[in-house]
Amino acid sequence: xSDAALSTQTSAAAGDSTCIAVESLRYRWPxxxxxxxxxxxxxxxxxxxxxxxxxxxxxxxxxxxxxxGVLLPSAGQVALLGxxxxxxxxxxxxxxxxxxxxxxxxxxxxxPYLSLLDNALLPCRFSASRRARVSPHGGQAGELQAQAxxxxxxxxxxxxxxxxxxxxxxxxxxxxxxAARALIGAPExxxxxxxxxxxxxxxxxxxxxxxxxxxxxxxxxxxxxxHDRQLAGLFGRHLSMxxxxxxxxxxxx
Amino acid sequence: MTHLFPLAAASLWNRRGTALLTVLSxxxxxxxxxxxxxxxxxxxxxxxxxxxxxxxxxxxxSGPVQLLLYSVFRIGNATNNMSWQSYRELAARPEVxxxxxxxxxxxxxxxxxLGTTADYFEHFRYGRKQPLALAAGxxxxxxxxxxxxxxxxxxxxxxxxxxxxxAHGGGSLAVVKHAEKPFTVVGILARTGTPVDRTLHVxxxxxxxxxxxxxxxxxxxxxDAVSAEQVGEHDLTPQTITAFLLGxxxxxxxxxxxxxxxxxxxxxxxxxxxxxxxxxxxxxxxVADAALTLISACVxxxxxxxxLTVILTSLNERRREMAILRSVGARPxxxxxxxxxxxxxxxxxxxxxxxxxxxxxxxLLAPWANQAFGLYLGWQWPALREWTILALICALGLLIGTLxxxxxxxxxxxxxxxxxx
Numbered sequence: 001x002s003d004a005a006l007s008t009q010t011s012a013a014a015g016d017s018t019c020i021a022v023e024s025l026r027y028r029w030p031x032x033x034x035x036x037x038x039x040x041x042x043x044x045x046x047x048x049x050x051x052x053x054x055x056x057x058x059x060x061x062x063x064x065x066x067x068x069g070v071l072l073p074s075a076g077q078v079a080l081l082g083x084x085x086x087x088x089x090x091x092x093x094x095x096x097x098x099x100x101x102x103x104x105x106x107x108x109x110x111x112p113y114l115s116l117l118d119n120a121l122l123p124c125r126f127s128a129s130r131r132a133r134v135s136p137h138g139g140q141a142g143e144l145q146a147q148a149x150x151x152x153x154x155x156x157x158x159x160x161x162x163x164x165x166x167x168x169x170x171x172x173x174x175x176x177x178x179a180a181r182a183l184i185g186a187p188e189x190x191x192x193x194x195x196x197x198x199x200x201x202x203x204x205x206x207x208x209x210x211x212x213x214x215x216x217x218x219x220x221x222x223x224x225x226x227h228d229r230q231l232a233g234l235f236g237r238h239l240s241m242x243x244x245x246x247x248x249x250x251x252x253x
Numbered sequence: 254m255t256h257l258f259p260l261a262a263a264s265l266w267n268r269r270g271t272a273l274l275t276v277l278s279x280x281x282x283x284x285x286x287x288x289x290x291x292x293x294x295x296x297x298x299x300x301x302x303x304x305x306x307x308x309x310x311x312x313x314x315s316g317p318v319q320l321l322l323y324s325v326f327r328i329g330n331a332t333n334n335m336s337w338q339s340y341r342e343l344a345a346r347p348e349v350x351x352x353x354x355x356x357x358x359x360x361x362x363x364x365x366x367l368g369t370t371a372d373y374f375e376h377f378r379y380g381r382k383q384p385l386a387l388a389a390g391x392x393x394x395x396x397x398x399x400x401x402x403x404x405x406x407x408x409x410x411x412x413x414x415x416x417x418x419x420a421h422g423g424g425s426l427a428v429v430k431h432a433e434k435p436f437t438v439v440g441i442l443a444r445t446g447t448p449v450d451r452t453l454h455v456x457x458x459x460x461x462x463x464x465x466x467x468x469x470x471x472x473x474x475x476x477d478a479v480s481a482e483q484v485g486e487h488d489l490t491p492q493t494i495t496a497f498l499l500g501x502x503x504x505x506x507x508x509x510x511x512x513x514x515x516x517x518x519x520x521x522x523x524x525x526x527x528x529x530x531x532x533x534x535x536x537x538x539x540v541a542d543a544a545l546t547l548i549s550a551c552v553x554x555x556x557x558x559x560x561l562t563v564i565l566t567s568l569n570e571r572r573r574e575m576a577i578l579r580s581v582g583a584r585p586x587x588x589x590x591x592x593x594x595x596x597x598x599x600x601x602x603x604x605x606x607x608x609x610x611x612x613x614x615x616x617l618l619a620p621w622a623n624q625a626f627g628l629y630l631g632w633q634w635p636a637l638r639e640w641t642i643l644a645l646i647c648a649l650g651l652l653i654g655t656l657x658x659x660x661x662x663x664x665x666x667x668x669x670x671x672x673x674x
Contacts, residue, residue: 113267123582126582
């Protein structure tokens with residue numbers, strides 16, 4: 001493929017209903033010779049719950065980095081909620097990310113020295129818009145906390161646990177705290193990167209059901225990335241990195 | 254940015270073991286710096302307060318520092334005395350308000366004996382123009398009365414009414430004693446923190462009396478000896494004194510008076526301004542003082558570098574923590590601030606702990622320092638200079654904190670949101 005063929009075309013002027021719009025996207029890690037990722041087009045509508053299956057080395061992490069605006073495309077465009085991430089300044093990109101995206105990672109992604117509640121409230125510390133959506137009316141003092149408590153309880157974490165440090169929790173419980181943290185303040189997009197790989201089959205399903213319900217309730221789009229094909233059936237839409245990624249020179253990472 | 258602070262504090266609390274050690278090392282260096290600062294300040298204060306309110310010190314021609322050392326600090330000896338007649342002549346000048354004659358040369362168990370007059374109690378001032386006060390008893394009146402300085406009394410265990418024998422010459426090895434003419438303790442002075450505490454005060458008459466028959470400079474032969482009872486028959490007006498302190502009616506006349514003394518025709522004399530000469534002397538001593546301060550500043554630097562090492566070492570372990578914070582919206586700038594907060598907090602806690610240790614040490618050691626060295630270490634709030642030092646240490650802590658903060662900032666940019674640990 002020539003560079004010219006993939007050079008930037010116009011953005012697919014994202015409508016209000018589009019959450020993610022990817023066009024002619026290519027990414028090449030610095031000091032490598034071939035593209036890691038090449039996605040001609042991808043559209044995800046708001047409210048969709050999408051499963052992206054891919055083995056390790058398939059470019060999953062790179063794709064998430066690009067969607068989160070941590071990486072910038074070598075060519076092409078990534079638009080989130082109608083915003084071209086590459087066009088934003090770094091600080092604005094950081095602010096945009098926390099305002100509109102919640103992340104859930106594979107493991108160990110809580111701060112061990114904070115309580116459940118404080119972990120769940122972390123995005124609100126850094127983003128005024130997340131804070132505003134939790135307590136829209138400027139917020140009485142306890143409203144943030146009250147909403148966080150409510151969310152944690154909904155995710156199956158009893159109130160009695162909320163002031164404990166997260167270190168004492170089981171892996172499954174920790175993942176629910178991480179989900180609460182991603183969901184608080186109802187971000188438009190929730191990106192989950194292998195969040196269930198450390199859970200056993202039963203907890204995996206439980207966790208997913210809760211995640212689906214919460215995303216639906218908040219109107220959040222869910223992008224769920226995993227190597228585990230068995231989960232695909234639970235999602236409304238199923239993508240495979242192998243089909244998405246047209247790059248020939250995939251390198252294992 | 255205030256919401257970052259609890260986060261930094263919680264993170265630090267999670268690593269409280271190493272944090273505590275870091276704080277301790279800073280605290281100890283702060284303690285050392287403040288301690289040396291306070292001790293040298295107090296030494297300088299007590300040094301400068303040895304004499305006050307005196308306009309001129311006049312003695313036989315000698316170097317100004319030497320004259321100051323023997324007349325005020327009771328260190329060393331006068332090479333020459335001055336005549337009583339010159340003293341009377343100068344003291345009688347109309348611009349002179351008061352004089353205190355000083356006659357030195359004898360000692361008692363290592364402490365100097367000062368012969369003087371009642372004017373000493375009247376006009377001598379130390380510190381902030383404080384007069385001498387008696388802790389017990391009264392001023393000397395009779396020929397063989399002695400008034401002790403506070404330290405003499407407490408170190409040697411003397412009380413009112415005790416009889417003591419003076420020795421001829423100075424130093425603890427003075428062997429020729431005025432044993433036939435013992436003195437009676439009639440008064441003990443309150444502590445001053447000056448050389449007065451280490452002095453025995455007798456009247457000029459007393460000095461003259463114990464030296465009757467000693468005109469040759471050696472103990473009299475038995476036939477020439479004058480017994481204590483016979484003293485009254487003699488004229489006890491001294492021939493010479495060692496030096497005298499002088500106060501003028503108007504301070505404007507100081508330099509004219511000094512010139513008059515230095516040009517005195519009858520005998521070569523020297524007049525010094527105590528303040529100026531004290532300053533001269535302090536500049537000599539001040540070098541050691543500056544060296545100590547420099548050393549303690551180095552210790553503070555070592556403490557802060559220790560903190561830097563600890564924080565830099567922790568950076569790798571904390572990469573995941575930083576990535577988590579990034580993923581929940583912390584910008585690289587936030588990461589930078591968090592790290593700065595941490596080093597600032599460590600430095601601040603170190604300073605606070607150092608201050609607490611300093612006052613604890615002050616409470617424990619002040620009485621001893623006063624007793625052993627005559628150093629008065631009062632319980633005062635930190636002075637402006639000490640606050641400045643503390644602020645400087647905190648500022649340095651923040652400044653040093655920029656290095657790990659910058660590294661964490663770079664890491665945060667480089668690592669992005671990936672958590673791969």
